Amino acid sequence: MTSASLAALGVDVGTTNTKVVLTLLGDSVREERTLTVPTPGNGAGLQAVVLGAIREIAVDSPYPIAALGVASMGETGCLVAPDGRPLGDLLRWADGDTATADRLVAAAGAEALYAATGVPAPAKSPLTHWLRLAADGDARLADARWLGADALIVEALTDEAATDHTLAARTMAYRLPGPGEGLAASFDPELLALAGVTPERFPRVVEPGGIAGTVTASAAAALGLPVGLPVVVAGHDHAVGAWAAGVREPGQAADSVGTAEALLRVADGVSREGARRHGMSLARTVDGAHETLLAGNPTAGALVEWAFAELLPGADRHDVQEQALGRAGGPVEAVLVPYLRGRQSPAPDPAATLRLVELASAGDAGTVSTGLADPAATLTAVLAGLALQLAWMDAAQTDLAGPRSADLAVLGGPGAANGAWWRLKQRFVPGALRRVDAAEPVATGAAMLAAHRVAGPTTSLPLRSADSAASAGDPALLDAFVRAATLHDKEHA
Incomplete structure (x- = not known):
């Protein structure tokens, strides 16, 4: 693009908060204005707050404004009546x-299910929600449709029920093509039939590079947008953020x-059975060109909030975080094995739970600790456990997909804003961590x-220069952490 700026709106429907950003694009990218609102618990509320934020901007x-894009969390959606009215609460990924x-x-x-879909966690899927509601005799299923969080916003703007392949891939109702094969143009009838659903109940899947629809006259008048404004389903939040940061080629990661x-991780030719055993999902990049391998800790940021509420009640958050930063470069004597609701990957274990362990030496698998001496030591143990969990996911991805590029793009959020967490990640994750230079x-x-x-x-979002030398990681400490985590599994099997 030339230096002349183009303005576009972006929406990110998140688990906790939803963000709407006015972005100026030209030779660089500038976030001109951002509104953040709590994500409501029901479909009608979600539409109302997002449309309200769009209008305010x-x-x-x-x-x-030349275009509008919508990204969202995966798996979460809502039943919708034939006339488009959302019916009740959001069916969330965390409520499997x-x-x-x-x-x-x-x-x-x-x-077979994983080979067809690339999704290892059926408890989160819309098909599981649909089966549960059917078993409960929910009368809404007689004529309801299912729309993901993205499609709820897109349909309110355009009267088009549409999603994209990165979000369709999270549903367990979309067939993942083999390497080199083209993407499916719609949800898969055989997979939908597992839950007694037919394709017309699910939204249209927009091809990579396409648009979902254009803003209707009524929506334009209500929101102050141009009639006919193109609306794009950008896709699954993590995939969209990675693409924006320039993570688009095999070996790159975010x-x-x-x-x-x-x-x-962008990677072609990953063993599907190996990825399944590690609890990782497979999909495609937003442009459909390459496979992506996704490992997750579903309660990472949530665990930090839990720690302040449950382990550090009444503690001064700023002071404790500053003290933890001072400790982040020192010896790691204890970690909290960071599984608030089970472990998703690697070595999936839905029964894995929190446990504070002392790592007396690299060869010690970990012993149960009764507590730590002060709040800073406790927070450091929490953040060290999260950083080592990331290092374990990274190592497992390398086993599956080969070496990654030396730079790891980090997409903002608490993992970059929390100084101690950031420093511990820099120590334990090999390579150089580079923060994406964008607030949202x-x-x-x-x-x-x-x-x-x-x-x-x-252009891509710029990455800040690495603020520390590239790390070799800490293989001995990582090994001790993994043995502590898996010992926990064996003890509670």
Whole structure:
């Protein structure tokens, strides 16, 4: 693009908060204005707050808006009536039903289901929610449709029920193509049939590079947007943030932290069975060109909040974080094995729980600790456990996909803003960590993708220079952490 700026709106529907950003794009990317609102618990509320935030930005924008992009968390959606009205609460990724998921797996076989979809966690999927509601005799299923969080916003703007392949891939109802094969153009009838659903109940899947629709006259009048404004489903939040940061080629990787932490590696030709055993999901990059391998800790940022509420009640947050930063370069004597609700990857274990362990030496698998002497030591143990968990995910991805590039892009969030957590990641994760220079990389990435699709190529978000030397990691400490985590599994099997 030339130095002349183009303005686009980006939406990021997150688990805890939703962000709407006005972004200016040209030779650089600038976040002009951001609104952050709590993500409501029901579909109608979500539409109302997002459209309200869009309107607040649009009516005051000094720049003509050329496009609008929507990114969202995966798996979360809502039942919708034939006339488009959302029906009740959001069905969230964090509200999975293991017993119902087991029925889904039994019907198809775990290996076959993963081979077809690339998704290892059926408890989170919309198909599992649908089966559970059917078993409960929910009358809404007679004529309801299912829309993901992204599609709820897109349909309210365009009257088009549409999603993209990166979000469709999270549903367990979209067939993952083999390496070199083209993406499916729609949800898969055979997979949908596992939950007794037919394709017309799910949204259209937009091809890579396409748009979902254009803003209707009624939405334009209500929101202060141009009639016919192109609307793009940018995709799954982690994939969108990674693309925005320039993570687009095999070997490149991004670490994305919010309520959950996700490590996304671009990699072609990964063993599907190996990825399944490690609890990692496979999909495609937003442009459909390469496979992505995604490892996750679903309660990373949530664990830090839990620690302040449960382990450090009444502690001065700023002071404790500053003291933990002072300790982050020293010996690691204890870690909190960081599984607030089980471990997703590697070595998946839904029964894995929190445990504070002392690592007396590199050869010690870990012993249960009754507590630490002061709040700073406690927080350091929490953050060290999270950083080592990331290093373990990174090592497992390397086993599956080969070496990654030396730089790891880090997408903002608490993992970059918390100084002690950041320093511990720098110590334990090999290579150089480079922060994405954007406050809201996913929402901004959604705006960038929208502009890219309607006006041509855009630049990537800049990465800040690494503020420490590249690390070799700490293999001995990582080995001790992994043995402590897996010993926990054996003791509670």
